[in-house]
Amino acid sequence: MFFAKEGKDCNLIATKEDLFPSTQVSFAKGLEQRFKQACGTGIDFSDMSEADLVEANETDVYHVAVKAEVVSEDDHPESGTPNRQITHVVLEKDHKGEYKARVVKQILWVNGNRYVLQEIYGIGNTVDDNGEDANERGKECVICLSEPRDTTVLPCRHMVSR
Numbered sequence: 001m002f003f004a005k006e007g008k009d010c011n012l013i014a015t016k017e018d019l020f021p022s023t024q025v026s027f028a029k030g031l032e033q034r035f036k037q038a039c040g041t042g043i044d045f046s047d048m049s050e051a052d053l054v055e056a057n058e059t060d061v062y063h064v065a066v067k068a069e070v071v072s073e074d075d076h077p078e079s080g081t082p083n084r085q086i087t088h089v090v091l092e093k094d095h096k097g098e099y100k101a102r103v104v105k106q107i108l109w110v111n112g113n114r115y116v117l118q119e120i121y122g123i124g125n126t127v128d129d130n131g132e133d134a135n136e137r138g139k140e141c142v143i144c145l146s147e148p149r150d151t152t153v154l155p156c157r158h159m160v161s162r
Contacts, residue, residue, distance in 0.1 A: 002043055004065035006088070009081045010109040012065050019047070026071075045099075053091055053099075064089040064101065084109045120157050 002020035004012045014022055020043050027033050045053070053063065069084040088105040106117040141147045141160045149159035 001065045001067070003061055003063060004088075005061050006065075006086070006107075009112075010084060010086055010107055010114060011081075012067055012086070015061050050093075062088040062104070063091045081109060081112060083111070118157055120152050120159060 001012050001014050001022040003016040004014050007013045014020075025035060027035075055061075066087045066089070067084055068086075069082050071082060086107045086109070087103055088107075089101045090104050091099045092102050094100050108115040108117060139148050141149050142158050143160045151160050152158070153160055
């Protein structure tokens with residue numbers, strides 16, 4: 001969904017549905033499936049000004065929202081909101097003047113409960129500007145700087161050694 005706000009119970013509300021219609025893609029049951037958008041089905045921002053893009057960021061409207069929802073034959077409408085994962089993305093201009101997508105929030109909606117996923121600092125797929133894995137350099141604890149990281153400290157979410 002393009003230009004979407006988050007509504008009640010993690011439902012998404014399109015704010016520019018007339019300009020950018022939402023797209024729905026269904027997948028068969030199973031793991032490791034990949035989404036590949038068909039050529040020519042993206043969005044064209046040429047009719048929008050830069051101010052329109054900035055305004056969206058300032059009004060809790062996300063440029064792109066992706067909702068993955070579990071639907072099965074066992075689901076019944078009266079059972080409530082289905083489990084889902086939502087990713088909110090904004091477009092930002094980089095130092096070259098090109099727009100890049102940046103994930104700003106991920107939400108899990110499980111059994112009627114909303115969970116906001118938080119980054120763990122020092123873990124994950126981090127690639128620097130040279131194409132090297134930044135986690136390979138400096139796998140040491142951010143406190144002692146000598147032992148390998150193996151523990152997450154809450155609430156700051158930094159990786160340290162035990």
